[in-house]
Amino acid sequence: MRYLPLTDHDRRDMLSVIGAASIDDLFVDVPEAARLDGPVHGLPNHASELSVERHMTALARQNTVAGEVPFFLGAGAYRHHVPASVDHLIQRGEFLTAYTPYQPEIAQGTLQMLFEFQTQVARLLGTDVANASMYDGSTACWEAIGMARRITKRGKAILSAGLHPHYVSVAKTMAKYTGDVLDTTSPWLVPDMDVDRLIEKIDGDTSCVVVQYPDILGRIADLKPLADACHANKALLIAVVTEPVALGAIRSPGEMDADIVVGEGQSLGVGLQFGGPYVGLFGCKEKYVRQMPGRLCGETVDADGRRGFVLTLSTREQHIRREKATSNICTNSGLCALAFSIHMTLLGEAGLRQLAATNHANAVAAAERLAKVPGVSLVNDAFFNEFTLDLGQEARPIVRALADKGVLAGVSLGRLYPGEAELANGLVVAVTETVTQEDVEALATAIEEVLA
Structure with missing residues (x-):
């Protein structure tokens, strides 16, 4: 039950102070077309806790969980192992x-x-x-x-x-x-x-x-x-x-x-x-x-x-x-x-340096493997754990096709820079300590299949 401490008398007093005849007067600046004239379409008026839990669980299952598939997304948000x-x-x-x-x-x-x-x-x-x-x-x-x-x-x-x-x-x-x-x-x-x-x-x-x-x-x-x-x-x-x-x-x-x-x-x-x-x-x-x-x-x-x-x-x-x-x-x-x-604190200086070295080594190995895929070229040869590939064709549909195969391949530059045709072929790939050799091979194989 909602806790609504204000009475109708309280509301009338507040409206009179600000010179409004009704609560609806507070929304006069909102265009009529933008106002709801009833309940939100598609939402039930009520549901049991059990049915809501089942519904939300079903919605959550539509997500692709980062830890369950080969994952190469970065561009400002990175998947690392958190103790x-x-x-x-x-x-x-x-x-x-x-x-x-x-x-x-x-x-x-x-x-x-x-x-x-x-x-x-x-x-x-x-x-x-x-x-x-x-x-x-x-x-x-x-x-x-x-x-x-x-x-x-x-x-x-x-x-x-x-x-x-x-x-x-x-x-x-x-x-x-x-x-x-x-x-x-x-x-x-x-x-x-x-x-x-x-x-x-x-x-x-x-x-x-x-x-x-x-x-x-x-x-x-x-x-x-x-x-x-x-x-x-x-x-x-x-x-x-x-x-x-x-x-x-x-x-x-x-x-x-x-x-x-x-x-x-x-x-x-x-x-x-x-x-x-x-x-x-x-x-x-x-x-x-x-x-x-x-x-x-x-x-x-x-x-x-x-x-x-x-x-x-x-x-x-x-x-x-x-x-x-x-x-x-x-x-x-x-x-x-x-x-x-x-x-x-858990890492300390030595641990941070070791973590960084692992990230870089994994990224180098991945870049070398992906650069061997026909039609793919490596844009930058100096990087830490993230690099850009030129796929030779628009990257966005390729990323979607790879996602359908259960591989989250990276972030397409066409997504970050919509309308920039010269960037459309670019794919930013992040490789952290959570990426395995099998993940890299799965990505390379999937790209080969999509580009074939």
Whole structure:
């Protein structure tokens, strides 16, 4: 039974205060054609709990479960093995029900976890500091662009062609309200990233250059020349990492002098989960810390000299003067951040490097096998665990045909870039430690059959 505390008298009082004659008056701005004139078509008025469970189970069986078939999807969300201990620990009551601490010093356990998370993220990204997490990678990317505008007092951001199109879409949505100019373009099916093009575009109006590392096609580049070019023009370099496991094998963006490094932490501790919730990573150079969005937890000692944790920096208007706020992001993805931190702790530095090495070795073996399929060519020969194939014909129908054969082959570039004919043949393939030799052979065989 629903709990409806308001009486008809209460509703009449509220309507009279706002000057509405009835509840229907609250919807006058909704076009008549968009209003329902009865129950939603096809839904029963009532059903038993048992019948609902059976119906939902039948619907769930229509899904293809990642762990039950050869699985090569990536493009920003990756299937890695998450130890059972991660889920066990995050479901402890003190963690599972914890919310963002509004009286932070009381929540010492939460603050300590976030402090450890920040330390891990900063070391992983190669930055001086990292915040207590963001909603996800795409919002972290936009927040970095906004941060660059505040620091440089400029409003033009140059976005690499290899930046994930979903991240670009979020940035475009937000830029409508800030006036930022975003210089964007689509990628090309070529082996190298567009570093030279980015350097040529930097001018006196540029606030930042945003580059993904590895990029949407899996390509990797030395970011140091790009960082130098940015700094020569008093602009910032923002690096976006959607696959943090890669940083166990390749140089971190911070080592290459990136000013702000953001990304998605889903790969560590967080399953695919139909696309969320995920956890955004955000780190930067120390000199920019006061323009960093979100919150920062710090370590101190109490009056008795005992180790303790405090909320060191909080930049939301709820905590400080509105005109000084850098963002309205406050509620970090706490549970996902905890899962990330636990998984990182279980791996340690040696474990992360070993995991990265396994991913890369599996990807190299898969790329070599798939490149032998007649009609298929490998676009990029430098990659971590994700690479792009040119199938010689439109990839989307091939992906669907492979799915019918029980093989989830990857992400077609035609899906990510609809209407871009020159990208239609591209297929992004991700190979993690969960992929076996048998999975790769199944994919290669299935592609051969479909292309024949």
